[in-house]
Amino acid sequence: MSQPVSVTRVTHHLIPSPAGRIHLVEQGSGPLVLLVHGFPEFWYSWRHQLPVLAAAGYRAVAVDVRGYGRSSRPEDVAAYRMLDLIEDNVAVVHALGEQRAVIVGHDWGATIAANSALVTPDVFRAVGLLSVPYAPRGGPRPSEVFANMGGEEEFYVSYFQEPERAEAEIEPDVRGWLAGFYAALSADTMPPAGSPDPHFVSRGGTLRGRFPAGRLPAWLSEDDLDVYAAEFERTGMSGALNRYRNMDRDWEDLADFDGAPITQPSLFIGGALDASTTWMTGAIQAYPTTLPGLTSSHILDGCGHWIQQERHEEVNEILTGWLASLPA
Template sequence: MPQPSRATDATHRVVPTPAGRIHLVEQGAGPLVLLVHGFPESWYSWRRQLPVLAAAGYRAVAIDVRGYGRSSKPADVTAYRMLDLVEDNVAVVHALGERTAVVVGHDWGSTIAANSALLRPDVFRAVGLLSVPYAPRGGPRPSEVFASMGGEEEFYVSYFQEPGRAEAEIEPDVRGWLAGFYAAFSADTMPAPGAPDPHFVSRGGTLRDRFPTGGLPAWLSEADLDVYAGEFERTGLSGALGRYRCMDQDWEDLAGFDGAPVTQPSLFLGGALDASTTWLAAAIDAYPTTLPGLRSLHVLDGCGHWIQQERTEEVNHHLTDWLASLPT
């Protein structure tokens, strides 16, 4: 078990990877914990975990995934396939002078973390998943699954998969769109039961049509929103949305891993009010088979999607307890 230490200030670095470069923020010394964000976020989503992990005796490193922030943003949409994102994570570990790491992800970062552990068990010795459960590759082509959802309405993933379409909605008012998107999936601001579901788009409509119109969620200050908006106003959204546009490619690339379990020691944290947790309840139920190394599972009552920001203290507690249980 690492020894608690006085946390040093966070530092920013850029390291070479197959993407070209990955920007990261690191704090602390000790065993490496790699933190991978989701959509539409950045390294900043882990701002409340970095100092806590550092104080607990870990070298905590939060990256900007390729396509985000100060990391490289390839123009070719196929550059956002899962195989490439896993290799970025491996390259970050090696660029930091380490051989192994614990990888923890939220949202899309959870899927990237799980696949990093699946494809490179030699590098990633344990995996933490936040909000999005692990579900092995299998079943029909993803685009076909998403196209079948919603009846007369369109599922948001299908909406995001069409190049340029979501950008046309988001980029004229990045800050306002992000505020609505974060609020739509936060426990304290999400639409009431029975209201139109913001995961779906009316034919001819936009996602924004269903965003709540009240204030920001409690976890998000105006200054926090400025940070997120500033990054996407500078980079645009195409890089971030590239992940959605490679899902069929991933399905083909990972055919050899159909049904494969992730066997390393693992953790899952979800929000009870998060559709990622409730819609994928069967994936959680399958963990004895698909995630046999699971050591810690907690679904937080009254919590939405942005779990490490909505419920910082609980998430930090569960993370540090789980990390302390791992062999070094």
């Protein structure tokens, strides 16, 4: 079982942004590296990276994405569209007195990071993607794609679309739900091959009905789980889930970027046992076209979805090596 990481040396800030305010934590000095978390996490998911990046000579900054943690949580579902999140990231860079930054994201944070680099290349000079590969905007409307997945079962992204539906499952026992969700996508606790897929919901069922129970993954201590649970118990889940409820809006908003490559220097790290990686093999194979600036790409054997926590030592080594290789 992992031990909690001390985060007492980080500095907390609340800065103005189009969301209202964005909360971030900062450690170190040097070139700015912006770290963007995924679902259902907050800045704390980068606790293993902050001190290492600081020690390597970087100004490491991990944000709470709007809707999470201590950042503002607009009520309007449409306030969580991708273009708004990109504006938040730009506002963070400028509020910190910088003009340019490297951006690194995990899960939804990887998609936010990729689109931030795509839409505002003058601000984000390089991009690192963890777990979720870059796939350019294109194809049918996302809601149509997800609705056709799973046959008689419902894909989790579709399940998340209706406001309050997933909240009703999660919020009565946030800690228990998070424990099961983290375990379901971790290499050492995920359901064995042949088990019902925890990314799908049977008609009338719940996601939690397919989560493993009774054991936390090795990367997650009871204290770590308490930190995550306390934050989501305080904020509720709607701000986090609203990101999923904007995928069609993103598809419309980013129409001018259909099929567009990201040309800045880039990094990808995926887990061999992560569905985000295995489902999107085609996106990875397309990197010579879609990520022509890719300079470092890695699939970690025996690794699940929570990559910078499951395998933080390997991720830190890859990340610092890639950062050192970037043009000054």
